[in-house]
Amino acid sequence: MSDNAMTPATITWIGDANGFVRLLDQTRLPIELVYRDCRTVQDIWEAIRVLRVRGAPAIGVAAAMGVVLGLQNTPPERFSERLHEVTDYLRTSRPTAVNLFWALERMEKCASQPDNQSLERLWQEALAIQKEDQEMCRRIGLFGADLVAEGSGVLTHCNAGALATSGYGTALSILYVAAEKGRHFRVFADETRPLLQGARLTAWELAQHNIDVTVICDNMAAQVMKEKKVDLVIVGADRIAANGDTANKIGTYGVALLAKAHGIPFYVAAPSSTFDLSRASGVDIPIEERMPEEITFGFGKQTAPTNIKVYNPAFDVTPAELITAIITEKGIIRPVQAANILKVLEG
Amino acid sequence: MSDNAMTPATITWIGDANGFVRLLDQTRLPIELVYRDCRTVQDIWEAIRVLRVRGAPAIGVAAAMGVVLGLQNTPPERFSERLHEVTDYLRTSRPTAVNLFWALERMEKCASQPDNQSLERLWQEALAIQKEDQEMCRRIGLFGADLVAEGSGVLTHCNAGALATSGYGTALSILYVAAEKGRHFRVFADETRPLLQGARLTAWELAQHNIDVTVICDNMAAQVMKEKKVDLVIVGADRIAANGDTANKIGTYGVALLAKAHGIPFYVAAPSSTFDLSRASGVDIPIEERMPEEITFGFGKQTAPTNIKVYNPAFDVTPAELITAIITEKGIIRPVQAANILKVLEG
Numbered sequence: 024m025s026d027n028a029m030t031p032a033t034i035t036w037i038g039d040a041n042g043f044v045r046l047l048d049q050t051r052l053p054i055e056l057v058y059r060d061c062r063t064v065q066d067i068w069e070a071i072r073v074l075r076v077r078g079a080p081a082i083g084v085a086a087a088m089g090v091v092l093g094l095q096n097t098p099p100e101r102f103s104e105r106l107h108e109v110t111d112y113l114r115t116s117r118p119t120a121v122n123l124f125w126a127l128e129r130m131e132k133c134a135s136q137p138d139n140q141s142l143e144r145l146w147q148e149a150l151a152i153q154k155e156d157q158e159m160c161r162r163i164g165l166f167g168a169d170l171v172a173e174g175s176g177v178l179t180h181c182n183a184g185a186l187a188t189s190g191y192g193t194a195l196s197i198l199y200v201a202a203e204k205g206r207h208f209r210v211f212a213d214e215t216r217p218l219l220q221g222a223r224l225t226a227w228e229l230a231q232h233n234i235d236v237t238v239i240c241d242n243m244a245a246q247v248m249k250e251k252k253v254d255l256v257i258v259g260a261d262r263i264a265a266n267g268d269t270a271n272k273i274g275t276y277g278v279a280l281l282a283k284a285h286g287i288p289f290y291v292a293a294p295s296s297t298f299d300l301s302r303a304s305g306v307d308i309p310i311e312e313r314m315p316e317e318i319t320f321g322f323g324k325q326t327a328p329t330n331i332k333v334y335n336p337a338f339d340v341t342p343a344e345l346i347t348a349i350i351t352e353k354g355i356i357r358p359v360q361a362a363n364i365l366k367v368l369e370g
Numbered sequence: 371m372s373d374n375a376m377t378p379a380t381i382t383w384i385g386d387a388n389g390f391v392r393l394l395d396q397t398r399l400p401i402e403l404v405y406r407d408c409r410t411v412q413d414i415w416e417a418i419r420v421l422r423v424r425g426a427p428a429i430g431v432a433a434a435m436g437v438v439l440g441l442q443n444t445p446p447e448r449f450s451e452r453l454h455e456v457t458d459y460l461r462t463s464r465p466t467a468v469n470l471f472w473a474l475e476r477m478e479k480c481a482s483q484p485d486n487q488s489l490e491r492l493w494q495e496a497l498a499i500q501k502e503d504q505e506m507c508r509r510i511g512l513f514g515a516d517l518v519a520e521g522s523g524v525l526t527h528c529n530a531g532a533l534a535t536s537g538y539g540t541a542l543s544i545l546y547v548a549a550e551k552g553r554h555f556r557v558f559a560d561e562t563r564p565l566l567q568g569a570r571l572t573a574w575e576l577a578q579h580n581i582d583v584t585v586i587c588d589n590m591a592a593q594v595m596k597e598k599k600v601d602l603v604i605v606g607a608d609r610i611a612a613n614g615d616t617a618n619k620i621g622t623y624g625v626a627l628l629a630k631a632h633g634i635p636f637y638v639a640a641p642s643s644t645f646d647l648s649r650a651s652g653v654d655i656p657i658e659e660r661m662p663e664e665i666t667f668g669f670g671k672q673t674a675p676t677n678i679k680v681y682n683p684a685f686d687v688t689p690a691e692l693i694t695a696i697i698t699e700k701g702i703i704r705p706v707q708a709a710n711i712l713k714v715l716e717g
Contacts, residue, residue, distance in 0.1 A: 053675040180589075211681070214665065214674070216563060216587035222666070222674040230675055237679040240563035240665060242527075242588035242621025246686040249623065274589025276596065277628055284627045318561065318587060319569070322669030327561070327569040328400040328577055332584040334558070339593040 031056065033081050034153065034189050036088055040146035041095055044088045048075045049186055053227040064093030064109050071116040071123075074218060078187020079261045079297055080156050083122030086113045087149035090130040094142055102137035106130075118309045119270055119338045121262040121299040126152055153189045159294040160190030162352035164200030167257070167292055170350075171201035175208040175254040178244060178282075181215045181272035182224035183259025183292060193292040194257040195228060197350065202234055210236045211247050215272060217317040217335065241274050248285040256282045260293035260349075267343030267359035268305025269293075273336050279345040288347040295351050295368050305340035313337045378403065381423060381431050381500065381536050387493035388442055391435045395422045396533055400574040411440030411456050418463040418470075421565060425534020426608045426644055427503050430469030433460045434496035437477040441489055449484035453477075465656045466617055466685045468609040468646040473499055500536045506641040507537030509699035511547030514604070514639055517697075518548035522555040522601040525591060525629075528562045528619035529571035530606025530639060540639040541604040542575060544697065549581055557583045558594050562619060564664040564682065588621050595632040603629045607640035607696075614690030614706035615652025616640075620683050626692040635694040642698050642715050652687035660684045 035045045037060075044061040050073060051057045059075060061067050067089030070076050076085045093109030094102065110127040117123060133148040134141045171177060177198065184195035191199050198210065210229055215221035222238050229236040239247060247253055256278060262270040269275075269291050282289040302308055315333035319326060327333070348357035354367045382392045384407075391408040397420060398404045406422060408414050414436030417423050423432045440456030441449065457474040464470060480495040481488045518524060524545065531542035538546050545557065557576055561569035569585045576583040586594060594600055603625060609617040616622075616638050629636040649655055662680035666673060674680070695704035700717045703710050 054672055213589070214563070216561070216589060219673050222678075226678050227675045230678060235679075237681050238665060238674050239681050240588070240620070242560070242563060242624055243681065243683065243686075245624030245627055246620060246683055247681065249686070273587070273593060277589055277592030277624070280592055280628055280631045281624055284631070318585060322671040322673060324669045324671070325401055326566050326669065327585050328574045331569075331573050331577060332582075334584050334586050334590065334594065336590065336593055339590075339596070 032189070033186055034076060034084050034088065036150060040091065040142050044085070044092065046070055046076050046085070047186070049077060049224060050075050053223050062092065064089045064112065067092060068113060068116045077220070078182060079120035079122040079259065080188040080193065080294060081186070082117065082120050083126035083296060084149070084153045084156055084189050086116070086123050087126045087130050087152045089113050090127065091142070091146045091149050094145055099137055099139055102134065102141055106134055117311060119261045119311045122296050125296045156188055156294070157190035159352040160188050160192055160196045163193050163292050163294065163350055164191055164196030166355055167197035167290070167350040168200040168204055168206070170255060170290060171197065171206055171208050172254070173206055176211065176252045177208055178211045178213070178247065178253045178256045178278070179225060180213045180221060180258050180275050180278050182220040182228070184225055184228045186224050186228055187259060193259045193294065195225070197257055197292055198229070198234060199232060202232065208235070210234060211253060212236055212238050213241045213244055213274065213278070214238055215274060216241055217321050220272070244278055245281045248281055248287060253287055256287060256289045257292055260291050260297050261338055262308050263291070263293060263298045263349065264302040264304050264308060265300045265364065266304045266361050267346060267349065267356070267364055269341045269346060270305065270308045270310065270338045271341065273339050276339040276341045279341045283345055289345060290348055290350060291346050292350040295353055298364065298368060305342065308340055310339070311337040379536070380428050380533055381435065383435055383497060387438065387489050391432070391439065393417055393423050393432070394533070396424060396571060397422050399570050409439065411436045411459065414439060415460060415463045424567070425529060426467035426469040426606065427535040427540065427641060428533070429464065429467050430473035430643060431500045431503055431536050433463070433470050434473045434477050434499045436460050437474065438489070438493045438496050441492055446484055446486055449481065449488055453481055464658060466608045466658045469643050472643045503535055503641070504537035506699040507535050507539055507543045510540050510639050510641065510697055511538055511543030513702055514544035514637070514697040515547040515551055515553070517602060517637060518544065518553055518555050519601065520553055523558065523599045524555055525558045525560070525594065525600045525603045525625070526572060527560040527568060527605050527622050527625050529567040529575070531572055531575045533571050533575060534606060540606045540641065542572070544604055544639055545576070545581060546579060549579065555582070557581060558600060559583055559585050560588045560591055560621065560625070561585055562621060563588055564668050567619070591625055592628045595628055595634060600634055603634060603636045605638055607638050607644050608685055609655050610638070610640060610645045610696065611649040611651050611655060612647045612711065613651045613708050614693060614696065614703070614711055616688045616693060617652065617655045617657065617685045618688065620686050623686040623688045626688045630692055636692060637695055637697060638693050639697040642700055645711065645715060652689065655687055657686070658684040
């Protein structure tokens with residue numbers, strides 16, 4: 024991440040097409056800065072599944088690189104079959120973020136006519152996806168930075184930062200560019216149960232960039248808004264339907280309702296690859312449900328009775344009417360309506 | 371707690387006026403059922419401060435018993451002076467729950483003319499406060515039980531149960547009485563960060579009573595409401611102002627806003643001792659701010675960067691207009707307005 028030296032690279036490809044992937048293991052942050060080398064497609068699948076790499080754009084990049092790992096040393100006559108095995112397998116890693124499916128489709132298309140250059144082409148495509156991701160982050164930041172006025176209070180949920188992408192981030196890119204412009208502001212980071220991406224990752228990233236950040240529990244957001252400390256909310260997205268309904272980390276929908284109740288604008292920042300125009304609305308977006316132990320054994324300690332029932336949806340859907348605008352690398356969608364979405368994406 | 375054999379007693383006085391207090395240490399639940407004997411007023415102060423005993427009514431009972439401990443072996447000529455030392459000291463344990471102050475005032479009044487029976491009278495008064503608490507719980511349950519229709523979904527926040535009182539609880543008493551009446555319903559317990567009273571205490575209590583309970587993270591409440599799984603919300607209270615504005619565990623205000631957005635009734639259950647008519651509205655209620663480590667080291671493990679800023683208010687205030695009704699031991703206040711409050715309290 025050349026233009027953002029303060030945050031370590033989330034994902035790096037090491038070597039040539041027969042090389043491997045080095046990931047920053049986000050499950051270990053903020054206590055330890057540990058890199059993990061992935062040399063097989065299984066390693067990448069596991070890393071996506073347990074959230075060593077997470078965030079919709081970063082999952083797309085990791086999956087593309089996983090395809091390259093999965094195709095190394097494959098003889099030409101088995102290449103097509105193996106390519107589909109590998110992409111089908113990676114599709115099972117996480118169901119909600121559409122960037123995963125988008126990246127895998129791109130990879131399939133680029134090797135649809137296998138020859139002895141196919142691995143090289145897949146590798147170049149994965150690197151291209153990563154490079155585009157970095158440029159996309161920067162452009163989202165540039166389009167959104169002026170939403171952050173001097174002296175603002177900003178609330179964010181989960182982590183839509185450099186760690187969620189291979190660049191500057193999406194929601195946090197807007198903050199980084201605003202800071203570069205000399206803007207002063209204060210950020211409240213929801214800790215984001217159960218996996219605490221806000222406390223562990225967003226707080227860490229922003230602190231590394233010397234941005235004023237305060238961690239709160241998710242259930243404190245309403246109080247902080249009531250105290251008039253929040254002028255705008257910015258979050259990322261995992262999948263956006265054709266009408267603008269937005270799937271993002273569980274809790275986002277609640278924050279959007281609280282923002283509306285306090286008259287605070289609510290922004291979503293996401294690249295065009297996050298849009299899934301095949302889904303008419305949010306009800307069509309599959310929502311991943313995760314293991315109860317993420318809640319009852321959060322951080323190595325039992326915090327609920329044995330065998331208690333738990334509900335653990337990983338995402339929720341915020342209806343378009345609660346979203347003030349969506350900031351993409353192609354421009355700002357405002358108001359959030361199907362026609363406007365098409366106009367900006369096709370722009 | 372004679373009428374509620376399934377939940378171990380929260381607070382028990384052992385012996386005569388020179389005896390001691392046995393507390394169920396709620397910081398150790400649900401993993402360990404550990405009792406802690408308090409033999410000095412300092413022991414009680416510490417137990418209230420670190421939430422070994424918590425919940426507004428239980429804090430009142432513990433404080434009253436703490437006064438007895440503090441006055442044991444005090445010669446008559448020092449009794450008045452020592453009484454005020456002890457009550458002033460206990461007042462510093464926690465600032466928000468008004469039942470603490472209410473119980474201490476009762477104790478002061480009952481020994482305003484010290485003689486050689488004063489300790490005995492204080493002890494009897496503390497036992498009377500406890501007994502009234504038990505009856506109050508039962509009456510709140512009886513008044514409120516019909517709010518829980520057959521087949522309902524109920525959401526609660528924090529713990530306003532047997533563990534928060536010396537009886538059946540306040541909000542949860544309503545559920546216990548509804549269950550006794552043969553009503554079937556399902557409860558969602560917000561885990562309630564940072565100290566997880568919902569996951570640790572409410573889930574444990576309800577499971578012990580064979581009530582269907584599901585733990586969710588605080589940020590999942592909006593999603594569960596959207597899925598139409600919640601027909602009513604019931605919570606407790608730490609202090610209620612003359613106009614009905616209600617201080618309760620942080621996150622309550624947010625839940626009330628989410629309930630309103632989904633058209634779900636929002637009930638508060640609290641004894642008359644929770645009302646503080648000297649406060650015109652919620653802005654006058656002091657809100658305790660607690661240590662950042664409750665958030666950043668919440669699970670015995672560091673979950674945020676070192677030296678990060680944290681905001682940790684322990685309570686928030688829900689405005690009266692978001693409260694459908696308040697259920698007290700004297701009847702139901704509905705709508706929640708100053709005149710109605712006086713009418714029911716003065717009954």
